[in-house]
Amino acid sequence: MSGRLSPVSLAELGPAEVPILNSGDKEASEAPAAVPNPDGIVIPDGGLQAWCTVAGAWLVSFSTFGYMNAYGVYQSYYIETLLPSYSPSAISWIGSVQTLLMMGTAGIAGKLLDMGYFRSLIITGTVMYVGCIFAQSAAQMDGYYQVFLSQGLGQGLATGMLYLPSIGVIAHHFKRRRAMAMGMIVMGSSVGGIVFPIMLNNILQRSSFAWTVRAAGFLVLGCLVAANLLMSTRLPPGKTKDQASVVAFFKEAHYVLFLAGIFFVFWGVTFPLFYIQLFASQKISNQSLTFYTLSITNAGSMLGRTVPNLLADRVGSMVLLVPSTFVTGALIFAMFGCTYEGAVVVFCIFFGFFSGAYIGLMPPAVADMSKSYGEIGARIGIGMSFMGLSAMSGTPIVSALIGSGPEFAWWKGIVFSGVFVLAGGTAMAVAWYLQPPKVDLHAPAGAAVH
Numbered sequence: 001m002s003g004r005l006s007p008v009s010l011a012e013l014g015p016a017e018v019p020i021l022n023s024g025d026k027e028a029s030e031a032p033a034a035v036p037n038p039d040g041i042v043i044p045d046g047g048l049q050a051w052c053t054v055a056g057a058w059l060v061s062f063s064t065f066g067y068m069n070a071y072g073v074y075q076s077y078y079i080e081t082l083l084p085s086y087s088p089s090a091i092s093w094i095g096s097v098q099t100l101l102m103m104g105t106a107g108i109a110g111k112l113l114d115m116g117y118f119r120s121l122i123i124t125g126t127v128m129y130v131g132c133i134f135a136q137s138a139a140q141m142d143g144y145y146q147v148f149l150s151q152g153l154g155q156g157l158a159t160g161m162l163y164l165p166s167i168g169v170i171a172h173h174f175k176r177r178r179a180m181a182m183g184m185i186v187m188g189s190s191v192g193g194i195v196f197p198i199m200l201n202n203i204l205q206r207s208s209f210a211w212t213v214r215a216a217g218f219l220v221l222g223c224l225v226a227a228n229l230l231m232s233t234r235l236p237p238g239k240t241k242d243q244a245s246v247v248a249f250f251k252e253a254h255y256v257l258f259l260a261g262i263f264f265v266f267w268g269v270t271f272p273l274f275y276i277q278l279f280a281s282q283k284i285s286n287q288s289l290t291f292y293t294l295s296i297t298n299a300g301s302m303l304g305r306t307v308p309n310l311l312a313d314r315v316g317s318m319v320l321l322v323p324s325t326f327v328t329g330a331l332i333f334a335m336f337g338c339t340y341e342g343a344v345v346v347f348c349i350f351f352g353f354f355s356g357a358y359i360g361l362m363p364p365a366v367a368d369m370s371k372s373y374g375e376i377g378a379r380i381g382i383g384m385s386f387m388g389l390s391a392m393s394g395t396p397i398v399s400a401l402i403g404s405g406p407e408f409a410w411w412k413g414i415v416f417s418g419v420f421v422l423a424g425g426t427a428m429a430v431a432w433y434l435q436p437p438k439v440d441l442h443a444p445a446g447a448a449v450h
Contacts, residue, residue, distance in 0.1 A: 043175040049232055050173035054181050056230030057166035058188040059223040060122075064129070064159040066192010067220060068102065069298065071095040072277070073200045078147065082209060085142045094152040096392055101156025103388025106164040110381025111246070113165045114374050118233050125161030126224040130217060132158060137213035164384060166227070167363050168377035172234040179317050179364035183309020186360045190302035190352075194295050246378055255369055255379070257431035259386050262362065264424030265325055266390035268417035269355050271398045272332060273297070279335070279410060280344050289341060293348050300352025305360035317365035318432040324357040325428060329421035335414050362387075369435065394420075 044050055071094075078091045112121055132154030139146040167185060174181045196216065203212040249255050272279075276297060280290040308320045331351045338344045366383045370376045401412040 043173065043234075045174050045177050047173075049234075050181075052230045053169060053173055053232055054184055056227040057170065057185040059227040059230070060162050060166040061185050061188030062192040062195075063220045063223040063227075064102070064163045065186075065189030067196050067216065068095075068098060068159070069189065069193030069294075070196035070200055071098070072274075072294065073197050073204075074151070077204065077209065082139065083142055083144055083147065086144050090144070092395075094148050096395065097148070097152040098156040098159075100388045100392040101153070102159040102163060103384045103391065105157060105160030106381040106384035106388070107246075107378065108381070109160055109164040110168055110377035110379070110384075113168045113377035113381075116233075118165050118169055118231075121161045121165045122228055122231065125158045126228060129155060129158035129162065130221045130224065133213060133217035133220060137210045137217065139209075162224075164377065164381050166231065168380055169231060169233055171367060171376045177313050178367060179309045179312035179361070182363050182367075183306050183312070183360045186363070187302050187305045190298045190305055190356060193298035193301070197294065246382070249375075249379060249382065252369075254431040254434040254436075257427050257434065258366070258369070259383060261325075261424040261427035261431060262383055262386045263390045264420045264427060265328075265358065266387050266424075267394035267397070268332065268419070268421035268424070269328060269358070270391050270394050271413050271417035272335070272351055273355075274395055275398075275402075275413065276348065278408075279338070282408070283339050284341050284344055286341050289344070293344065296345060296348040297352040300349040301356030301359070302352075304353035304356025304358075308357040309360050309364070312361060312364060317361050317368055318428070318435070321358065321361040321365050322425060322429050322432055324354050324361065325425035326422065328354045328358055329418050329425055332414060332418035332421060336411070 075091060075095060078086075078094075083091055109121060132150045135150040135154065136147060139150065167182060170178060170181050170185065199219075200212055200216065203215055273294075276293045277290050280293050281287060284290070304324075308324065312320050328351065331347065331354060334347060338347050362383060363380050366380045367376050370379050398413045398416060401416055402408045402410060
């Protein structure tokens with residue numbers, strides 16, 4: 001869409017859909033569809049600016065969530081080589097704190113996004129994140145505090161500034177195809193979960209720890225510089241009185257139930273993600289296959305975060321999210337039958353797909369509960385905060401249940417995780433039932449769109 005829109009007061013967006021006419025188009029049908037309101041403000045649902053923002057957000061997802069998916073490589077290296085004086089439990093807190101801070105700070109980042117600080121968050125997060133990765137590369141033998149501060153604390157806070165704003169800004173560019181766009185973005189974390197573990201393992205075999213981390217740092221730096229250039233906002237912040245009231249969110253029964261569902265699901269879904277490699281190593285004889293179980297799971301997740309989101313724009317996010325959650329819970333119980341190679345591979349593929357669908361559909365499902373564009377970031381941020389708290393507490397509980405080995409009580413972890421994922425699915429189903437009919441979003445009053 002060419003030209004600039006004059007400053008106007010934004011009213012509610014109407015349900016009608018019309019095509020955007022671009023200069024040089026022979027037919028209006030060739031232009032992407034737009035969703036206008038009575039004042040002529042449009043959410044383009046496509047166009048160069050919108051798709052550039054999707055590409056930039058994909059790079060953020062790849063560099064943040066995707067890189068964090070490789071923490072298992074670091075955990076193993078720290079235990080065996082870099083931090084031999086510290087227990088595996090103490091070392092695991094580095095990754096747990098990193099995950100908690102990334103997701104736990106999303107509520108604050110979402111609020112700042114709604115207030116108009118998108119660019120400040122992205123630039124600050126980029127500088128801090130890359131700096132902390134290079135600081136991690138300088139960690140000395142048994143320098144636990146060096147690793148904890150640079151990787152656990154620093155990278156956790158920095159990714160919190162980057163990930164949520166890159167997801168929330170998509171609402172500035174997409175309405176009808178929002179779920180599809182968000183699904184494409186979160187797919188970046190699955191690709192990162194495939195690329196980074198393979199990259200780190202191979203470089204560690206040929207070079208030092210310092211240059212392995214620096215190599216990852218240079219890749220992250222290139223991705224985030226490109227992301228900063230590609231991403232942009234459209235809807236400026238509204239006045240203070242138009243900004244989202246977080247307290248009001250918790251008076252909505254369907255939203256509170258949905259948050260409870262998020263918490264319960266992540267209490268259980270992290271068990272296979274953290275333990276599938278160890279589980280497989282004790283159940284099958286082909287030990288070389290166990291090295292690829294996480295990569296296979298992430299490959300399935302890559303499809304799960306894309307295909308359902310393509311359908312969600314037509315049938316609704318909750319229509320697919322709730323069944324995907326129940327299937328994920330059922331698949332965890334299927335781990336009882338994973339006693340040979342074929343069963344493990346099939347489990348990894350299907351669990352990756354349906355758990356990936358849950359992760360990919362959660363943001364657009366929360367966005368659909370919003371009453372204005374000014375509260376989308378805050379609502380998604382709160383949801384991610386609950387995910388972070390759940391992931392932080394769920395893993396230690398499961399670890400205590402299955403024991404410290406060498407013989408693990410896998411059945412306890414399977415039952416605990418499966419039950420809570422199904423409980424979370426039930427809470428989401430009730431939230432779906434109680435959710436009011438979907439209404440057209442309105443932008444903050446008095447804002448100007450450029």
